[in-house]
Every structure is written in C-alpha cells, then in structure tokens.
Amino acid sequence: MQKLLLLADEAIAQGALDGGLSGVYAYPGTPSTEITEYIQGSPEAKEKGIHCRWSSNEKTAMESAMGMSFVGKRALVCMKHVGLNVAADPFMNAAITGVNGGVLVLSADDPSMHSSQNEQDSRYYGKFALIPVLEPSNQQEAYDMAYNGLELSEKLGRPVMLRITTRLAHSRAGVVRRAPKAQNEMSAPKIDRQFILLPANAKKRYADLLTSQAVYEQSSSESEYNRYEEGTDHSIGILACGIGYNYLMENFPNGCPYPVLKIGQYPLPRKATETLLNTCDKVLVLEEGYPLIEELLKGYTSKCLHISGRLDGTLPRQGELTPDLVGIALGVKEVVETPIPEVVKMRPPALCQGCGHRDMYEALNAVLAEYPTKRVFGDIGCYTLGALPPFGAIDSCLDMGASITMAKGAADGGLFPAVAVIGDSTFTHSGMTGLLDAVNENSNITVVISDNETTAMTGGQDSAGTGKIEAICLGLGVAKEHVRVFVPLKKNFEEMTRIIREEIEYKGVSVIIPRRECLQTLKRKKK
Amino acid sequence: MKTDIILSGVGGQGILSIAAVIGEAALNNNLYMKQAEVHGMSQRGGDVQSNLRISDQPINSDLIPLKSADLILSLEPMEALRYLPYLSDNGWIVTSSISFKNIPNYPEEADVINEIKKVKNHVLIDVEALAKEAGSLRTANIVLLGAALPYLGLPEQYIEDAIRSIFARKGEDIVNLNLKALYISKK
Numbered sequence: 001m002q003k004l005l006l007l008a009d010e011a012i013a014q015g016a017l018d019g020g021l022s023g024v025y026a027y028p029g030t031p032s033t034e035i036t037e038y039i040q041g042s043p044e045a046k047e048k049g050i051h052c053r054w055s056s057n058e059k060t061a062m063e064s065a066m067g068m069s070f071v072g073k074r075a076l077v078c079m080k081h082v083g084l085n086v087a088a089d090p091f092m093n094a095a096i097t098g099v100n101g102g103v104l105v106l107s108a109d110d111p112s113m114h115s116s117q118n119e120q121d122s123r124y125y126g127k128f129a130l131i132p133v134l135e136p137s138n139q140q141e142a143y144d145m146a147y148n149g150l151e152l153s154e155k156l157g158r159p160v161m162l163r164i165t166t167r168l169a170h171s172r173a174g175v176v177r178r179a180p181k182a183q184n185e186m187s188a189p190k191i192d193r194q195f196i197l198l199p200a201n202a203k204k205r206y207a208d209l210l211t212s213q214a215v216y217e218q219s220s221s222e223s224e225y226n227r228y229e230e231g232t233d234h235s236i237g238i239l240a241c242g243i244g245y246n247y248l249m250e251n252f253p254n255g256c257p258y259p260v261l262k263i264g265q266y267p268l269p270r271k272a273t274e275t276l277l278n279t280c281d282k283v284l285v286l287e288e289g290y291p292l293i294e295e296l297l298k299g300y301t302s303k304c305l306h307i308s309g310r311l312d313g314t315l316p317r318q319g320e321l322t323p324d325l326v327g328i329a330l331g332v333k334e335v336v337e338t339p340i341p342e343v344v345k346m347r348p349p350a351l352c353q354g355c356g357h358r359d360m361y362e363a364l365n366a367v368l369a370e371y372p373t374k375r376v377f378g379d380i381g382c383y384t385l386g387a388l389p390p391f392g393a394i395d396s397c398l399d400m401g402a403s404i405t406m407a408k409g410a411a412d413g414g415l416f417p418a419v420a421v422i423g424d425s426t427f428t429h430s431g432m433t434g435l436l437d438a439v440n441e442n443s444n445i446t447v448v449i450s451d452n453e454t455t456a457m458t459g460g461q462d463s464a465g466t467g468k469i470e471a472i473c474l475g476l477g478v479a480k481e482h483v484r485v486f487v488p489l490k491k492n493f494e495e496m497t498r499i500i501r502e503e504i505e506y507k508g509v510s511v512i513i514p515r516r517e518c519l520q521t522l523k524r525k526k527k
Numbered sequence: 528m529k530t531d532i533i534l535s536g537v538g539g540q541g542i543l544s545i546a547a548v549i550g551e552a553a554l555n556n557n558l559y560m561k562q563a564e565v566h567g568m569s570q571r572g573g574d575v576q577s578n579l580r581i582s583d584q585p586i587n588s589d590l591i592p593l594k595s596a597d598l599i600l601s602l603e604p605m606e607a608l609r610y611l612p613y614l615s616d617n618g619w620i621v622t623s624s625i626s627f628k629n630i631p632n633y634p635e636e637a638d639v640i641n642e643i644k645k646v647k648n649h650v651l652i653d654v655e656a657l658a659k660e661a662g663s664l665r666t667a668n669i670v671l672l673g674a675a676l677p678y679l680g681l682p683e684q685y686i687e688d689a690i691r692s693i694f695a696r697k698g699e700d701i702v703n704l705n706l707k708a709l710y711i712s713k714k
Binding site for chain 1: 537538550551554559560561562563564565566567570571572573574578586587588589590591592593594605606608609611612614629630631632633634638639642
C-alpha cells in the first residue's frame, strides 16, 4: 500500500478516513488542529462528502458526533486536552448511552505546556468515563488505531478515546495506508431507548457499562497494541505506555535486556501486568503525563513499594519525558551538562508586527492609565501575548471565555473599571453565555471583542462568529448604543481612545469591537 | 547510516521548508525518518526547532538525546547556540551568520559569532548574500541546506532529486533557481 510522510495528527486523520469515517467534529486547539485540517484538505474526503467544518466549541463537536453515531455512522471528534473539559458533559454521558455508529474521541495532551494552561492527562477522563483508551507510540500506530478504533467502538458499543501528546502529534514519519473501508449506511440505534438518559434508562445503561469492564479488559489482553516482551534480566521490569516505549528503546539500541510490557490500550491487560509484577524484582513505569498507572499499581497502602516512576522521583513529576530522562532513570545514562552559552537570550513569542491586537492594546493601555484601580481580564488566543512586554496589558487568563465572567464577578465585588479582552472565536466558543449573565444583571463591565475574523493562534481556522458578532451582542441584550466598532489602526488612535473612554464611563455592559483581519490569514489569501 | 539533525531558527523563518526537502530525500530512498516539529504559540516569532532523524534502521525516539546530534542547522546564529547541549562531540554547526533581532536584549552580534567560533566544527554562512547571488532572497533556506550537504550523511543527488520533485509544480525556472542556490556555497 501507499506510504505517506505524515504527522501523527495527519496519520490519525487518514486512518479515520480509511476506517469508514462519515464526519469529523472539532474546535481548533494545539496540538490537535492538524487532524481536522487534513480532512478539510483531503480530496478523497471531499469526494466522499465527509463532514469536516469546525464546530463552535468542543461540546457542540462532541454532541454532533453523537448525533452522527445515533444514525449509525462513524464519527471522529478532536480536541486538545483542556477542550475535553468543555466537552466533559456529553463525553461522560456518551459513555452511558453508548454508541450506534463508532465514535472515536481524540484528546491531545500537552505535557510541558508548550501551548497550554495545564498538562492534565486525558487518560484520567477515559478511566473516569470507564471506556477503553488507545495510546499510540508512533505514527503508524496512530494511523492503525484511528483505522481500527472506529470499528472497535462500534463492536464494544461505547465511545473509545484516542490519546496522544504533543511530541507525537507534531512529529512526522512514514505511514503505510490500509485498504479504505466503506462508510456505514444509516441505521436506527440497536438498543431500545439507549440514548434517553432518564434515570430509569440511565441506571440500566450504567449497569451495562460496569458489566462491560471485563470485556474491555479482555479486549486489552487481546490487543495488538499491548505486547509483553520477555527479557533476560529480571532485576527490573518496565511498563512502557505510549511514546515512553520509544524512549526506552532509544536507550537500548541492541535490544532491552529487561522484560517490557508495552501498553497501547487501556484498561491495563491484567494478566500481563501481573506477570511483570510477579516475575521482576522492581518495576519502572514510563508514562507521558500524570502517574496514572504507577499510582494504580502502587495502591493506597503502598504495599508494592518496588514500583517506581514519576511519583517516587525516579522520573520528574512535571513535564514531558525525554530519552535522556528515561536513560537516567534506567541507570544507563549519566547526567551530561553542556551548558547553553550565556550569550543566548530568551526569545518569547510576540504579536506580529502590524497586528490589530497591538493597536487595540495601545489604545486600551492609554485610556486605562487614567484609572489606577483598573483591571483587565484576558482570555485565550494570540492576544494573551498582551500579558508580555511591551504591553503588560492583562491581569488574568484562566480558560476559554473567562475574561467576561471574571470581569463580571470582579465588578460584582466592587471593582471599577472591570475590562474584559476576548477574541472573536473565543467569544463564540464560550464567551456568549457569560455576556448574557452580565446583561441580565446590567453588570458594570466593558468587553473588548478583538475581532480578527479568524481563529488565529492555532493557524487561522474559520471563526464561527465572523460577520455575526454585533448581531450576537444585540441579541443577547446589549444596548445598541453601547456596541461600538472601530478599525484598530494607528491613524484611528484618537477615535479608539475616545470610544474606550466613553464605554468605560458608561455604567452597564458595553461591548467594543476593534475589527481588522489577521495579517497571517490576509497574507495567505493574497498568495 | 544514521544522522540526527537539529533545525533551529525563529518562528516564521521557515525551518520546516528545509525539513521538507530532507524528508522528501529520505522517503524517496526508503530511509527511515522521524521529524518532530513545533507548532502553536512559538510560531509567533519565538524560538523554534525541529528534531530530524534519518536512518537506514528503524528509529525509536522522536527526540534526539543530549550530546548526540550530528548537525545543528540554523537559520539564526543565536538560535544555533541554544541547542548546543544536543551537539555531539564531533557534530557540526552550520548556521546563517545573519542575526534576527526581535527582542530588546539581543546580544552583541560579535559575541554570538565568537561563541559559534568556539565550536570545533562550524560553518558560518551569509545566506542572504548568497541567496541574492543565486537570484532570489527566497532561496536563503536552500542556500543553508546546501552548505550542510557534506554533513547530512546522504548523497548530494538525493537532495537534488528532492528539490526537483518538491519544486516541480512551480516550473523549471524555480527548480533551477533552487538548484543554483543549493550549490552556490560550494564555490
């Protein structure tokens, strides 16, 4: 079959396409964005009529995927790890309803927080929802797991999670394709009233989910992604999850002398895990993210003290694994320190020269300098970089949409001026409901929706609210005379500062919309 | 054969276009390859790097271990130095000598160049001047790749063929322009 050079993200997209996918649902988020983009750019997907438009947020994406599943078709839903928090409600309940057509929930974690607010480990969500989790160690497995995962979900009758991390998501390697499967025909849900989670039904579905745990464990035991590799030296055994396996093997180019249990599907295969624990003096757990397995094996009573990993300090508790950290943990590598020369300075990312957010911040800072008690609540997007010099313009960044609601809460608490800065895509993702709260209480806040008509930080994906921002604000009840629009350009400085000053002085909810297209998307269009 | 390369530069300079050529060369010749990239926030003018590994044997880690890179190939001199902990004792630094200053505390250029000269195996090259000589500033990345040809562990022909196939879509003139850029530092 055809061999392609693909990022793991792209491999997952191609694997799902070849695995009989009918629709992908997603909101952009690093490091998951390239999956949906690949499907959007695929001529085959277009020809087959695969759904691939961006959703407003991860929750709407997850729910739409469940609708696709309801009618018997296969769906992929993609998000970054913190996006799963947004989708957590439908995600947890989808485990209760189960699926008709297969549903693969892709969650891309970001240990070391390259582009994120935390390094939460999505495997906990899989365990929380009591569903199987797949975790590839390389690009080929990423392809295979997407290809087979949709079918696995259908066979088990539940959603299946596919968990990756940044390092794999954004790494390229050769991938061999398999023969494409046909899409499912439409079909009615097979189990009577399975999708109606009234307590009487939900109890039955939950009982069934609990009973099915043994089936999932059996599936893990038979899985091609879980492999026990016997070793000659039983002084230590290694349980290696996902890409932890690669770092292990990197340290043993001629083969690992210790028994290794490679894990690519959860829950853990019990028999193989017990063999490792019973036949080795010690066990080292290599897992990317939190010490989920290490904690599980150790147990509350710490009877199994011979288990080591991130919890006992053998590996760092924080940050992603590297071949060096694993080598040091195994005692096959010395700590080597070639220092970075002192002449090398930090080079943090910055807003592009000429970006509209810059002009917005300059005007905002100029006005707010007149208000010593001001606070600015920020949000998630390129404009979060307004926290850095030369702007130092924002005081918070919590999660998608929190700028508006934190400003509201602060105003409730007596703060003036309370200003929110949010982007257009983040506003339609999670800001709208908070704005309704503020309108209903006529909170004294000033909301700046810095509109660059795209989802810029993740590379310029379509923004759900383009052309609709004023209409949304008016519809939510913001007074017409307090929805103000200007073009953020240096030459408009006087107009911008006048409008900002007027709206801060207005005692109620006002929305200011600086609107100018993102330079990056503009540049791309001109090409 | 096995070559571990760290590509570095500043977000927006286009290190991934260099990786694409080497990747094409590796794939066309049935070599194994892994290439870890940086996407997301850092692409907005921050420091960026890519770990590129090529081998005739399967490759395990997507990341290059410390002290084991054969080559640091950099579009910016200070960014070349950032990855010095990864360079093997006999490894090479091939870097553009042109500073990219988008931070207020960028060091003295001479200090950066002196630090690179302390590395046993280094090539400093004015990619912009050579790219102009080749016919277009846009070939700067290919000029840099050309300067690294002796250290890639791949026959020159592989890279030349990769450039032909990558730029074929854009016509014969663009192919020839890039081939000229590839070999211009040889002179």
